[in-house]
Amino acid sequence: MLDDRKRLVLRAVIEDYIETAEPVGSRTIARRHQLGVSSATIRNEMADLEEIGYLEQPHVSAGRVPSDKGYRFYVDMLMEPLQYTLQQYHQVQKEMLRHYREMERLCQEAGRLLASLTNSAAVVVAPPIEHLAFQHVQLLPVDANDVLVVLVLHPSVVKNRLMKTEKAYTASELLEMSMGLNQKLKGVTYRNLGPTILREIVAEFGEIGHVMVELLINGLVEEKNEQVYSSGAPQILSQPEFKDVEKAKLLFEALEQKEIWLKLLADDSEGVQVTIGKENPYADMQDLSVVKATYHVGGQVVGSIGVVGPTRMDYARMVAMVELIASALSELLTDMK
Numbered sequence: 001m002l003d004d005r006k007r008l009v010l011r012a013v014i015e016d017y018i019e020t021a022e023p024v025g026s027r028t029i030a031r032r033h034q035l036g037v038s039s040a041t042i043r044n045e046m047a048d049l050e051e052i053g054y055l056e057q058p059h060v061s062a063g064r065v066p067s068d069k070g071y072r073f074y075v076d077m078l079m080e081p082l083q084y085t086l087q088q089y090h091q092v093q094k095e096m097l098r099h100y101r102e103m104e105r106l107c108q109e110a111g112r113l114l115a116s117l118t119n120s121a122a123v124v125v126a127p128p129i130e131h132l133a134f135q136h137v138q139l140l141p142v143d144a145n146d147v148l149v150v151l152v153l154h155p156s157v158v159k160n161r162l163m164k165t166e167k168a169y170t171a172s173e174l175l176e177m178s179m180g181l182n183q184k185l186k187g188v189t190y191r192n193l194g195p196t197i198l199r200e201i202v203a204e205f206g207e208i209g210h211v212m213v214e215l216l217i218n219g220l221v222e223e224k225n226e227q228v229y230s231s232g233a234p235q236i237l238s239q240p241e242f243k244d245v246e247k248a249k250l251l252f253e254a255l256e257q258k259e260i261w262l263k264l265l266a267d268d269s270e271g272v273q274v275t276i277g278k279e280n281p282y283a284d285m286q287d288l289s290v291v292k293a294t295y296h297v298g299g300q301v302v303g304s305i306g307v308v309g310p311t312r313m314d315y316a317r318m319v320a321m322v323e324l325i326a327s328a329l330s331e332l333l334t335d336m337k
Contacts (some may be wrong), residue, residue, distance in 0.1 A: 005108035025063035068277035082316040084324040115232020120309035126227040130191035136182040139174040155336035241310040266306040291318040293326040
């Protein structure tokens with residue numbers, strides 16, 4: 001463990017480097033922070049911190065910068081938590097309420113707001129359809145052999161599909177079957193559509209039942225996986241780390257790879273999680289940190305949201321903003337009817 005003086009020096013180096021993006025020297029620490037010791041003492045402490053892996057020296061004549069190990073110790077042990085304000089929470093909810101009727105748009109807006117608040121790239125993993133519950137089913141006649149199926153899933157997802165039928169159904173027949181299907185499906189999540197319910201639908205609703213089961217099993221299969229939305233990628237180019245065009249290109253390519261984000265954000269742990277630098281399993285992202293949190297519907301984890309940026313990020317602010325957006329999104333999704 002680090003003694004108190006080393007903790008103070010490490011914290012000062014990290015916070016100065018986050019602010020300036022320039023290697024930090026002992027004289028700067030002595031001048032800007034009232035540590036009660038000389039510049040020479042601070043220099044010795046910085047040398048010790050470098051020797052045990054908390055700091056690095058990019059050039060012999062330069063000051064020090066934090067290592068991934070240093071950032072990890074800072075986040076876990078030294079960082080002062082930053083609380084978002086009630087005013088910020090209400091402002092975020094106000095912005096998100098503009099998209100309250102559509103879950104997918106709401107998730108996209110959550111990502112946009114997070115990117116704007118952090119000046120970084122944000123990623124949202126929206127709930128897969130299998131986590132959603134059937135709220136309403138309606139069958140509507142289109143013409144003699146076409147029936148429009150409207151599926152309303154909680155929270156606030158609407159799916160429309162056109163079904164071909166051999167028989168022509170009247171509006172009253174379809175209304176009656178809609179009522180029967182609602183009795184069977186209301187409140188059932190997509191992943192809990194077991195064989196018993198499916199057999200009952202086929203037995204009770206004949207041809208419509210067969211077509212409905214085919215739709216439920218096959219017709220929505222392409223939508224069973226999570227949707228991934230990214231926002232704010234251009235904003236990250238303002239960070240000095242991404243003046244290197246090749247490095248920026250790698251980030252943009254990574255943001256487009258859905259599988260990466262499903263793995264990086266796949267964590268049902270409560271609270272905000274921080275992954276720093278080489279803790280990321282992907283080589284192209286080992287100069288980056290990810291701050292992520294889950295969001296909920298009625299206490300059940302349904303998705304995740306995170307922000308990605310250079311390891312030299314303002315971790316306290318990132319954690320607070322991710323927590324803010326995740327909390328607001330959870331509350332709005334839970335309140336959806």
